[in-house]
Amino acid sequence: NAGVTQTPKFRVLKTGQSMTLLCAQDMNHEYMYWYRQDPGMGLRLIHYSVGEGTTAKGEVPDGYNVSRLKKQNFLLGLESAAPSQTSVYFCASSPGLAGAKNIQYFGAGTRLSVL
Amino acid sequence: EDQVTQSPEALRLQEGESSSLNCSYTVSGLRGLFWYRQDPGKGPEFLFTLYSAGEEKEKERLKATLTKKESFLHITAPKPEDSATYLCAVRDTGFQKLVFGTGTRLLVSP
Numbered sequence: 001n002a003g004v005t006q007t008p009k010f011r012v013l014k015t016g017q018s019m020t021l022l023c024a025q026d027m028n029h030e031y032m033y034w035y036r037q038d039p040g041m042g043l044r045l046i047h048y049s050v051g052e053g054t055t056a057k058g059e060v061p062d063g064y065n066v067s068r069l070k071k072q073n074f075l076l077g078l079e080s081a082a083p084s085q086t087s088v089y090f091c092a093s094s095p096g097l098a099g100a101k102n103i104q105y106f107g108a109g110t111r112l113s114v115l
Numbered sequence: 116e117d118q119v120t121q122s123p124e125a126l127r128l129q130e131g132e133s134s135s136l137n138c139s140y141t142v143s144g145l146r147g148l149f150w151y152r153q154d155p156g157k158g159p160e161f162l163f164t165l166y167s168a169g170e171e172k173e174k175e176r177l178k179a180t181l182t183k184k185e186s187f188l189h190i191t192a193p194k195p196e197d198s199a200t201y202l203c204a205v206r207d208t209g210f211q212k213l214v215f216g217t218g219t220r221l222l223v224s225p
Binding site: 004033040041042043044045048058059090092097102103104105106107108109 | 119151156157158159160161164204206212
């Protein structure tokens with residue numbers, strides 16, 4: 001059971017380039033999330049999805065887009081990368097919201113540098 | 116606005132030296148407080164979830180407790196393998212997201 005898998009693990013971009021981060025989960029979870037983690041800031045929610053075909057904005061959505069065409073996949077896109085988007089990106093999933101279903105399970109992260 | 120503050124930022128212990136990590140929170144209605152462990156270069160790993168004041172949970176050398184304003188993660192007789200960053204997060208009744216603290220970096224020396 002792989003859990004939550006993120007691709008790629010590392011990436012270096014130039015300012016203005018675009019890229020897509022892929023998150024795949026094999027736990028049949030309804031909810032999926034994208035976070036960024038910066039030193040001294042803690043994990044901050046970018047976008048999330050409550051089910052296939054749905055997406056919603058989180059705390060810091062500007063400059064990012066997401067899609068959830070299949071239940072098991074959640075894509076995070078950067079259309080025109082900026083140095084401020086240099087960060088570690090984590091994907092997470094959870095079965096739901098009630099009680100123990102609210103536990104979020106995280107991937108290993110994607111380390112992105114924008115030069 | 117929901118807020119989570121963790122202290123201390125960093126803690127250095129000798130093997131076997133017990134201590135506690137603090138997580139203070141402000142939410143309008145708590146729907147869960149979560150503790151995660153994060154090793155360098157890895158994603159957060161779930162440890163505990165607590166839902167009501169007075170609740171306690173244990174796992175090996177770790178014990179999490181909850182009051183109406185804060186949570187403690189007690190580490191009893193820690194070992195070097197307990198070295199990690201410990202993250203605290205809360206979920207509010209009105210939101211579908213977790214609000215994370217900035218974490219406590221724990222280093223346990225042999």
